[in-house]
Amino acid sequence: QQPVQSPQAVILREGEDAVINCSSSKALYSVHWYRQKHGEAPVFLMILLKGGEQKGHDKISASFNEKKQQSSLYLTASQLSYSGTYFCGTESNTDKLIFGTGTRLQVFP
Amino acid sequence: DVKVTQSSRYLVKRTGEKVFLECVQDMDHENMFWYRQDPGLGLRLIYFSYDVKMKEKGDIPEGYSVSREKKERFSLILESASTNQTSMYLCASSLFLRQGATYEQYFGPGTRLTVT
Numbered sequence: 224q225q226p227v228q229s230p231q232a233v234i235l236r237e238g239e240d241a242v243i244n245c246s247s248s249k250a251l252y253s254v255h256w257y258r259q260k261h262g263e264a265p266v267f268l269m270i271l272l273k274g275g276e277q278k279g280h281d282k283i284s285a286s287f288n289e290k291k292q293q294s295s296l297y298l299t300a301s302q303l304s305y306s307g308t309y310f311c312g313t314e315s316n317t318d319k320l321i322f323g324t325g326t327r328l329q330v331f332p
Numbered sequence: 333d334v335k336v337t338q339s340s341r342y343l344v345k346r347t348g349e350k351v352f353l354e355c356v357q358d359m360d361h362e363n364m365f366w367y368r369q370d371p372g373l374g375l376r377l378i379y380f381s382y383d384v385k386m387k388e389k390g391d392i393p394e395g396y397s398v399s400r401e402k403k404e405r406f407s408l409i410l411e412s413a414s415t416n417q418t419s420m421y422l423c424a425s426s427l428f429l430r431q432g433a434t435y436e437q438y439f440g441p442g443t444r445l446t447v448t
Contacts, residue, residue, distance in 0.1 A: 225365070225374065252434075253434045255434075255436065255437075257437075263441070264422065264439035264440060264442060265439045267437065267438070270435075270436060271436060272434070279401050302386050310375060312375075314434055319380070320377075320434075320437070321377070321379070321391070322367075322374045322375040322376070323374055324372060324373060324374035
């Protein structure tokens, strides 16, 4: 069963912040985040493992709340290069990586 | 630099044709995956392979088969292409998924297949 991502789309001005959420109905042991720019392959951003860890690089970070079976991706002070579609992927004991339907992010000057 | 390549970026085939999509990775990864990507549906797993000659069905295997004769190459086969198989097909690879471990997937550029 696919995880649910929200919102489906986000429009930002440069410098604004955004949060993308990913939730599952299953107990998870990991959450992956990927970004796909238009016409390109998805590119790995980060993996979060159960234990409630928070990870980040540059101004993109994420958290994983295993009790709520949710993960959130935080984009702060957005840049034009952040535009693209963001996918979360979830793994459980019974399922291999299943991707969500994606969140389209557009950053304008 | 890690690389996953796919044989074609664009492909147009007729209904009923047999279609082969090829994927090659140069990272010595054990796992390889085939996904299809459709607007609003995200990435859906068709098949994956965790070793040469080994395969497992994903979420939407109907109408597809796969072949993995060499570690670096994973082929997706549409036995008799239909218009509802018009889609973007993405190949990916990763290190072996052993119990309790998880690794990032590296994706190829995709093949946009149109079946007319």
